[in-house]
Amino acid sequence: MPVETELYDVLGVSPNATESEIKKAYHQKAKEHHPDKNPNNPAAGEKFQELLAAYETLSDPQLRHIYDAHGLDGLAGPGAGMGGGGGGVDPGEFFASFFAASGGGMNFGFDFGPGGAGPSRRRGKGEDTVIPHDVTLDELYNGKTLRLNLEKEAVCGTCKGSGARGSAKPKECSMCEGKGWTMAQMSAGSHLTTSRVACSNCNGTGEKLREKDRCKKCKGDKTVKEKNRHEVVIEPGMADKQRIILAGAGDEEPGTPAGDVIFVLRLAPHEAFERSGSDLLTTVTITLSEALFGFSRILITHLDGRGIQMTSPPGKIIKHSDTIILRGEGMPVYKKPGTKGDLYLTFTIEMPDEEWLKTVDKTTLLSLIPPKKADIEPRPAVVSTAAFEETDIEEVRERYFPAGQDFFDRAFASQFGEGDEDEWEDDEDDDEDDEYGAPGEPECRQQ
Numbered sequence: 001m002p003v004e005t006e007l008y009d010v011l012g013v014s015p016n017a018t019e020s021e022i023k024k025a026y027h028q029k030a031k032e033h034h035p036d037k038n039p040n041n042p043a044a045g046e047k048f049q050e051l052l053a054a055y056e057t058l059s060d061p062q063l064r065h066i067y068d069a070h071g072l073d074g075l076a077g078p079g080a081g082m083g084g085g086g087g088g089v090d091p092g093e094f095f096a097s098f099f100a101a102s103g104g105g106m107n108f109g110f111d112f113g114p115g116g117a118g119p120s121r122r123r124g125k126g127e128d129t130v131i132p133h134d135v136t137l138d139e140l141y142n143g144k145t146l147r148l149n150l151e152k153e154a155v156c157g158t159c160k161g162s163g164a165r166g167s168a169k170p171k172e173c174s175m176c177e178g179k180g181w182t183m184a185q186m187s188a189g190s191h192l193t194t195s196r197v198a199c200s201n202c203n204g205t206g207e208k209l210r211e212k213d214r215c216k217k218c219k220g221d222k223t224v225k226e227k228n229r230h231e232v233v234i235e236p237g238m239a240d241k242q243r244i245i246l247a248g249a250g251d252e253e254p255g256t257p258a259g260d261v262i263f264v265l266r267l268a269p270h271e272a273f274e275r276s277g278s279d280l281l282t283t284v285t286i287t288l289s290e291a292l293f294g295f296s297r298i299l300i301t302h303l304d305g306r307g308i309q310m311t312s313p314p315g316k317i318i319k320h321s322d323t324i325i326l327r328g329e330g331m332p333v334y335k336k337p338g339t340k341g342d343l344y345l346t347f348t349i350e351m352p353d354e355e356w357l358k359t360v361d362k363t364t365l366l367s368l369i370p371p372k373k374a375d376i377e378p379r380p381a382v383v384s385t386a387a388f389e390e391t392d393i394e395e396v397r398e399r400y401f402p403a404g405q406d407f408f409d410r411a412f413a414s415q416f417g418e419g420d421e422d423e424w425e426d427d428e429d430d431d432e433d434d435e436y437g438a439p440g441e442p443e444c445r446q447q
Helices: 006-011 019-033 043-058 061-075 091-101 137-142 288-293 354-358 362-368 393-398
Strands: 129-135 144-155 181-188 191-198 223-234 243-246 261-267 273-276 279-287 296-301 307-311 323-326 343-350
Touching (some): 043 061, 061 191, 129 137, 137 261, 223 261, 279 288
16 A cells, blocks of 8 residues: 555545556546646646656556655655666755746645655744844944834734634635645656645645635735834844844744844944954054153044053054053953953054155254165176056955966966877876765875
């Protein structure tokens, strides 16, 4: 006795039917449900495809044997003969590729996993809603509370999620005959295979309400749009890409727990500070006088609005790119009130401009500052004179230099291995494909 009889039921024959009986039943039902004979019935086309899928499977002795022994899951599993030399394919991959090929127009709300002889609901709760939210470094440092109005699908309060008006009851779906699924067909290698898909007419429920029996508020959809006000708390020390979950604030379905609303934080670049874990980094510009003789002033305005004042040590000369650390002035540590990382300050020295240079006695200035450097020793045999010209290195980094149209017309024999044919080595023998078909993959070696 076959483990499943759905395909036989579609054709209206017994599991012991002969090939001629299966063929005769198919022709009779195909005439009845052919789309050309039912132009006003949108369900006729799918019913016809269901009949064709069942017939193509049961009329093939090999596929019929697999179906009788393993059911529909067997047709997508090992030994199904789908062009894999008996290797089979993963059922999940098989159905996923088939559903994608169907254009996504049908609702495949079923689980075809191992042992899944029948349809089952796909989710344990309503769909989660993911909302990206842009934040500044200031907000992650200080914290912030957002008050938002969020819209979701809520179970209709008038019909309590039944979708029906009053005591009306849904009728059996005419397309799937109450099963909640129909048969679909695809070509896999040299065979046609079949699978169950959620009925598009009733969305896999097997039942459908008549227009006049539908709830006036939700129009039979069982859910309605609803707005609720929520508070989203961004706590000090939260990180880029961190998720804030509002449990149960997402879409609802009848008989199913509501989904969640998930805010994903996206940190925007800051003009002055850079974050590294719980530490902060910033750059401070000082004058040449401050670099040589020290400073005592407010160096930066912190992310909470505080001014940070510092005094350099007496006699300390600060060089360009010198870095100091301010303990406990970094980012707040998440969920640890009163604890902060460190702040790193890197100094850049602002050189005086040409106008300042015009106001000083150059001879006196030269006698006070370190002397100029002499030529390098030993002196090169050949010296070329180059012109002094200013530029912006950032512009150079942003440039793109495409190859000219005649690049590959030039003779670069030494670069492309064309100099000596005897030295050419074919690496096909050395780098054979691995078991996953990836040529040249290095082996994993234990250290």
